[in-house]
Amino acid sequence: MNDIRNIVILTGAGISAESGLATFRGPDGLWEGHRVEDVCTPEALARNPALVHRFYDERRAKLAEVKPNAAHEALAALDAAWPGELLIVTQNVDDLHERAGAKRLIHMHGELRSAFCAACGRAVPWVEALPPASPCGGCGQPRMRPDIVFFGEMPYEMDRIEEALRRADLFVSVGTSGAVYPAAGFVQTARHVGARTIELNLDPSAGSFYFEESRMGPASRLVPELVHDLLA
């Protein structure tokens, strides 16, 4: 690993599983019989706002009961110590990376503890439940919604992510099923620019074959091991 300077790390629901947050596509991945793809769309929000808001209210409330695990902590330690470029790109809408202390972090799918106004675009921190039709403190319109990137919407900060991927010497994917694009395609960009690619996951993911190396096991063991090697 001596030749590595620039690192991009993609994380998914699997990194937070051992903290007690359910993944989306595991055996317990359904929510009241709904697939996540049916709840997290602009159409679902328009058709049944109470259902969509409740889905995210439950997830936001759960954050108060959980804490970062050894994998979040190891990535935060890497972020603090790594002298080269480093970017943690998380698909997770929980706040466990930042609670562990990570700073160089992008929430590409939004954040549970944020809400924004669909009328004026103003985003504000939000910790409590968010009833549908809550008024915006800025423009007054009753259009506040969870600050989550729904299926069919553009993930956040794609330009910054693409730029970091193009400069990467190492791309690591942790605890993601590789089912959702564009994140599932990052490994291909990384390979295209000649970066080393490593997957850390409990089971082989849909995109495992794109990675040069796959290490199977719990994130709480695999991530600290990788960070140890990188900082050695």
Ligand code: OAD
């Ligand atoms: P998934 O639920 O699709 O996949 C979770 C992955 O984590 C699976 O491949 C599991 O094998 C793995 N896993 C589970 N426990 C693990 C552990 N302890 N250690 C390591 N790996 C473990 O979650 P994502 O890939 O993150 O989008 O899902 C992608 C997106 O789909 C989410 O960001 C969300 C959802 O719709 C939005 O909210 C917009």
